[in-house]
Amino acid sequence: MSAPAVKSLTPEIAPRRAPTKLARLHPLPLRIMHWINAAAIFIMIGSGWRIYNDDVLFGWLHFPDFLVIGKWAQYGLQWHFFGMWIFVLNGIAYLSYGIATGRFRRKLFPIRLREFVATVGDALRFHLTHDDLTVYNAVQRVLYLGVILVGILIVITGLCLWKPVQFSELAGLFGSFQTIRLIHFLCMSAIVAFILIHVTLALLVPQSLVAMITGGPTVNGRPPAVAEPVRVAAPAPVVEPAPPAESAEPAGPMPDSTKER
């Protein structure tokens, strides 16, 4: 029976709960929107490649059949014009959420050029630390903000390709139909490049991937003094004085101190 277990857990956790409400690094609505977006992007890119193949922009580039969604062009189009609703509606929800909750302001700003350069340098020398998932470094901020802007641009150009006459005023800002196709394509390329980096880094730092599923560490501006021992699924932020002799890195706590317990 699970009743005794719960009983024994409750007094353990209760005192640790700060009087302020604890929030997860990635709140549930955000996680849901992230994974809906992942599925929508997957549909949009795969079907977009199928549509592209019917009249290529570059003679040297055809997407192989095993990578595209839809055996025939009309299936690719069907998927694309299905996925677009998910992508756009979910995207609007995400942007509204990010702005309304202040998440964008907190997580993506400020972006400082000096930090950006320094972080790129660290990354190239494999000196990046991932001890704190809750703060994005300058490169992450630039990439996340950049991909949001590209996402907006790809929707706008997509709208212009879908309705070049109904939205002729908007389409006219970009140029000819083929120019809009090219911009739409370049936005896709930028998103694919982002995904490659994003997924690679998420796999290199698995706790970040876990955090996007479980919500990650709690954040209320004042992390709990002790890791919550019962919740093993989420790597808790462990704030403890780093043993100075042991750590060569200047950036305090070890990322995986839970392992050592």
Added chain:
Amino acid sequence: MSIRPVTPSLLRPHKPIDQSVSKQNRRRIETINRRGVLRGTLTLGALALLTGCDVSEEPSVQDALRAVSAWNDGAQAAIFRPDHLAPTFSPSQVVNPPRFNAYYDIQDVKPVDGAAWKLELAGLIKDQRPWTLQQIYQLPEQELIIRHICVEGWDYIGQWSGPNLRAFLTRIGADLTAKYVYFVCNDDFTESIDMASALHPQSILATKYAGAPITDPFGFPLRLRTAVKLGYKNAKWIRTIEVTNTFRPTFWSKQGENWFAGI
């Protein structure tokens, strides 16, 4: 057995889609799907494997996708601006000859005998007397220099002229409150457009391209040219015009292309 083209294209015949392979391999496809779903939940990379087998043709998936496509018809009708004009261009930008498109190759076009040809009228039209080509040539002409956009992604600027469709429908006493204008073509191609698009100021029954009669591959003697639809909606070699409230699937919509196809 016919051999399918390596790269499927709207411009090549790909009907009928051979369902036998899918039927023969039904069990295998189902197995792949189950496995695929499990795999897909694990990683994005594995998800990519799912596309290797095309789930689009699965009847349930196809039904769902077509339902969304039908819903998109309504969405497109809702945002359609009846009086908003498409951009027009100068004669110097016109591509001549125009680019060919049909569900077969250009050498398979069967020319229409203009002298024997008659335009038949049907449905919700008061005056259903057929029209000869000479009679149509007597009607006032409207010229459109507009962009043709193919669903495949290519486009060109063409110079079309002929009687305005709205004026023609009015003259023959068509019910302008009906829902659809349906075209049957000499190659048995069928296409229909919504009445709002038919009444758009830039919808014409084209008889000329760049000032000369349209040549055989491009729809001689009469074709639809509207600035508010994708290329494939512009029926060529028109034989019959019917005004109707009954929706009937058309050549491309039967293949899974979007019916409204507005631009």
